[in-house]
Amino acid sequence: MRRSALVLLFAMLGGVSVLQAAAPKRHRAAASHSTVSAHKSHAVAARRGSESRRPATRREQVSTRREQVTTGHGRIVHVRGRREVVRRYSERFTASSFNDNLTEGDITTGEDPVVRAAAIEALGNMNGTAMAIDPSSGRILAMVNQKLALSSGAEPCSTIKVAVALAALQEGLVKSDTPVNLGGHYSLDLTHALAKSVNLYFEVLGRAMGFERVKHYANEFGLGELAGYNIPGEHLGTYPDTELPRAEGGVGRMCSFGESISMTPLQLGALVSAIANGGTLYYLQHPTTPEAIASFEPKVKRLLDIQQIIPQILPGMQGAVNFSNGTARSLRSNFVQFPVFGKTGTCSNNGTRYGWFVSYGDAPTGRIVTVIFLEGDRQVFGPKAAELTGEFYRAMYERNYFQSKPTPESASSTGLQHAGQ
16 A cells, blocks of 8 residues: 555655556556566567567477566666566478569549559569558559459568557657666666667557557557558458467567567558648548549548657657668668668568568658568568668659659740740
8 A cells, every 4th residue: 555655645646657657456466467477588589579470389488587578768667586487499381471463453534643553563473562651641652463452461570659659649649759677677768669669669669558549559650441442353352350479479479470460561650650740630542533533632531649749759660770780671682762761570370471661751752652571481571571661762862753753834944935036
């Protein structure tokens, strides 16, 4: 009783947020079911800074751990003396990373031919889909391999961390530079956790918020509902109504890998478009008839209250590309002409590995959102999708897509001037 009173008093004095001070028992209980093995391995995994992949050997570890996770303002969870078993195994992939018929069945009327050509060039024969969106209107500029893009989606892997970061920022749990203790003397802030895709960091945030709050924000950001407006063939990605069983990692695992969640490229593209445009979640539209093209108008799904926190998430998304240990640094091997903000994702399920990369480029002519999603074997992973995104931007750059285009007025005046000469 005395400890609770002291914690609440500390919260009232401004030392910790109400969410942290009140820390519901179910949140603390959930924290005791982390899927990460030993206390020492937390710090090692965080320092390595890449989204985890399936281990190569099968073994079981039994360990007793003491975990104390804090933010710069106060304690979130505290677990000690827990024994846990972590099973590790080798995974065999049965899916192919290549497809020579990516564009079969695609409807291209209404797409930007330059953007589409660049997307096809970047994908090559990799088994995946590439999509580009105008975030100022929600219009899909190009969508290559529409069968995959409009399918029921796949596990979002570490791209789910974008939604979790926004949720934690809205809850006031952290800011971009708030240190979160991940064990021992090792702390990390949101910027570096996003850039390096540190799983434990987002497990901590997820357990602190709890499943209900995490799900509330995920649904608010468009997960679990159709992203498109009357797009024929679009399937629904799903967000579960119940938390992942604690034995499988609970809400922490959902927030670090997106396990048990199914997300479509359209849903992810719509969310990052809202980040790129300041908070408007548009219905994505893909006009494919002359009438639909002529009558195109943006359609707002809802306004997200994220404008004030967008500056807090952007350093981590840019760090993923620019930091020497950022998970999307491979993009810079192909493109450095303007800033790119993004997030990778790598995971696997039932013999198929997924590689995600979502980004927006801050081009001189306006922002553009891209999603590349790959399926296959060991040759597929998030950094590969980031590398292809760099090729995509470069292909458009070489086609002069990002050069300022003269307005009709300036073109007319220029023509008159040349005529006078």
